[in-house]
Amino acid sequence: MNKRHVIELSPSGKSFEAGDELLLEAMLASGLAVPFSCRRGACGSCKVVVAEGAYRAKRLAPGAPQPSYPLAANEMLLCQSHACGDMRLHIPGWSLDTPALVVAAQVHSKRALGPDVIELVLMPETPVAVRAGQYLKFHLADGDTRCFSIANLPDEDDGRLVFQIRRVSGGYFSEGILGGLAVGERLHVEGPFGACTWQDDEAAPVVLFATGTGYAGIKPILLTALKRDADVTLYWGGAQSADFYDSAFLDHLMLEHPRFRWHPVRSSEGRVQEVAMSHGHQWEQAQVYACGNGAMLGQVRIHCLEAGLPSHRFIAEAFVASGRSSAGAVSLSFDPVWEKVGPRYSLDGMLAAREKSIRALAAIASQLKVGMTTGEALEMAARQLQAMGASHTWHPTYIRFGADTVRPPREGIDRQRRLRANDIAVVDLGPVWDGYEGDYGDTFVFGDGPLHQACTTALHEVFDETRQAWLRGLTGRELYDFAEQSAASKGWRLARNLAGHRLADFPHALFESKELADLEIPPSEMAWVLEIQLCHPTEPVGGFFEDMLMLQG
Ligand SMILES: Cc1cc2nc3c(=O)[nH]c(=O)nc-3n(C[C@H](O)[C@H](O)[C@H](O)COP(=O)(O)OP(=O)(O)OC[C@H]3O[C@@H](n4cnc5c(N)ncnc54)[C@H](O)[C@@H]3O)c2cc1C
Ligand code: FES
Structure with a gap:
């Protein structure tokens, strides 16, 4: 008889039953939200910590590859294990309530902070797990939403x-609804969203920029930064004194924290970036956060990068109009069969995950050093993703040097291969940020080998031309036929086994796992990743680039 065991998930106390089936299947069948992706023990998405109870490993078919994801002694993969009795498990970084993102909240209080700014305090009916810097969407009666940090x-x-x-x-x-909201009234909010979040870099001095209510996004980051022993400086831009509506609190903070300084910057007297540049920060080591109007963000970024700030250390959120009817909003219509998404799917979430993946890739690439082994590079990348707040990876991180760049991702590589002074390296990331899947990869040249340079040039040309072809309405299959011809015309071979895939709110594996190259309809924007891997026809030199299919501004 198939004996049922009770599997408790701590700390939520929620549980499901499992018998002879794999634990992943039992948990999916129970309707609980499960992190998973590959189902073959490679990606680590379904990793759990075993607090109590015994389990056995899945019996593999003769010759089937062993699960390759490395585990600590107290960890187990749900997709590779069966329960032998009752168990207690913990899934790090995962909330079982993740898909139920819309919560009801009551107005707790409301007061004016200045002539134009209202403080609204809500008490949610279920707690919302938030990272410093995130925002919520307020649901409106007409079905639209507005974002507030x-x-x-x-x-x-x-x-x-x-x-x-x-x-x-x-x-x-x-101007309309907020004024009439009374204490006790109920609203619905969705989230949290946003990638302009605290990066948890213990050492870095922090420089913060805000304009107007951009301060709302910056304040929690400031409060978090002040818990460490490092320099923190805030530049807050406004038109008049009343715009610095939290000045008394900030003055008090300066007394409490000798390493904190804040500078109100009136627009009649200058710009936040100009004042910051005159203060001689150590930009090479700094971590910068900026929230507020887009023009300020653009200027701050230019000034900081020119002063030596590494690009991945600039993190920003633009407080633009956030209603659906506002210019720039994108309306999406997905194919109901091939392009299903989960309850959390949102453009903001997908864009934030993409942006954060791009930043993570830049941070990892900047730490690749000549002489490093592939194994060392993978460990460094895992540390970087964790430090930036990735809860999972939905596919393992792939890093390849030299001749390994022509191998497909699932093929084993030489972990002892060292990055040489004249070399080519591929980095492919699949992190999960705040419940959204990111996927970004690129190729980096070390030294000035002409074939390496030619590879990255051809790679980006093939990608750009294929993306242009997508705008003409080609199907997924036609896109890869096009990419193959484009690669051949430049003297390179397209590796068709890397064939593009879905991307959504995590885990997309729950909705669809078809490859883009097999898709017989034109792929929609913001649902697919276009992957291009080129190999030289005779030399062991390859390159890889991927990005979400989307219109680029
Ligand atoms: C991620 C994010 C976080 C945000 N956090 C905050 C926050 O904490 N506090 C806050 O005050 N605002 C914040 N905003 C901005 C806020 O969401 C918008 O201003 C929102 O549209 C206001 O809603 P509304 O219904 O009052 O005005 P709407 O009805 O949306 O807009 C009325 C008119 O004003 C224009 N408009 C609205 N907002 C802006 C803007 N910011 N810039 C330029 N034109 C605009 C619209 O295009 C429209 O013509 C945030 C925006 C984003 C994207
Ligand atoms: S390791 Fe279990 S889903 Fe990938």
Whole structure:
């Protein structure tokens, strides 16, 4: 008889039953949200910590590859294991409530912070797990939403969510609804979203920029930064004194934290970036966060990078109009069969995951050093992803040097291969950020080998031409036929076994696992990753680039 065991998930206390089936299958069947992706023990998405109970490994068919994901002694893969009795498991970085993102919240209080800014405090009916710097979407009666940053650390505030909302002239929410909201009234909010979040770099001095209510996004990052012993400086831009509506609190913080300074910058007197540049920060080591109007963000970025800030250490959120009807909003219509998405799917989430993956790739590439082994590079990449807040990877990180760049991802590589002074390296990341899948990979040349340079040039040309072809309405299959011809015309071979795939709110494996190269319809924007791997026809030199299919501004 198939004996059923009770599997408890701590700390939630939720449980499901499992018998002879794999634990992953039992958990999926129970309807609980499960992190998973490859189902063959390679990606590590389904890794859990075993707090109690015995289990046995899945029996593999003769000749089948062993699960390759490395585990600590107390860890287990749900997709590779059966329970032998009752168990207690913990899934690090995963909330079982993840897909139920819309929560009801009551108005707790409301007060004016200045002539144009209202503080709205909500008490959610279920706690919202938030990372410093994230925002929520307010659901409106007409089905539209508005984004507002969480201006506090809810964990340290009895779960309350604080918002600082500027009245926008003609604003449906800020001028219309907000004024009439009474204490006790119920709203629905969705989230959290956003990649402009605390990066947890213990050592770096932190420089913060805000304009107007951009301060709402920066304040929780400031509060988090002040918990460490490092320099923290805030530049807050506004038109008049009343715009610095939290100045008394900030003055008080300066007294409490000798390594904190803040500078109100009136627009009549200068720009935040100009004042910051005159203060002689150590930009090479700094971590910069900026929230507010887009023009300020652009200028701050240019100035900071020119002053020596590494590009991946600049993190920003633009406080633009956030209603669906606002210019720039994208309406998506996905194919109901091949392009299913989960309940969390949102453009913001997908864009934030992409942006964060790009930053992670830059950070990892900047730490690749000549002489390093592939194994050392993979360990460095895992540390970097973890430090940036990736909860999982939905596929393992692939790093390949030299001759390994022509191998397909699943093929084994030489972990002892060292990066040479004249070399080519591929990095392919698949992190999960705040419940959204990121996927970004690129190729990097070390030294000035002409064939290496030619490879990356051809790679990006093939990618760009194929993306242009997508805009003409080609199907997934036609796109890869096109890419093959484009590669051949440049003297390179397209490796068709890397054939593009879906991307969504994690785990997309729950919805669809078809490859882009097999898709007989034109792929929609923001649902597919176009992967291009080129190999030289005779030399062991290859390159790889991938990105989400999307219109580029
Ligand atoms: C990630 C994110 C976080 C945000 N956090 C905050 C926050 O914490 N506090 C806050 O006050 N705002 C924040 N915003 C901006 C806020 O979401 C928008 O201003 C929102 O559209 C206001 O809604 P509304 O219904 O009052 O105005 P709407 O009805 O959306 O807009 C009315 C008119 O004003 C224009 N408009 C609205 N907002 C802006 C803007 N910011 N810039 C230029 N034109 C605009 C619209 O295009 C429209 O013509 C954030 C935006 C984003 C994207
Ligand atoms: S290791 Fe289990 S889903 Fe990938």
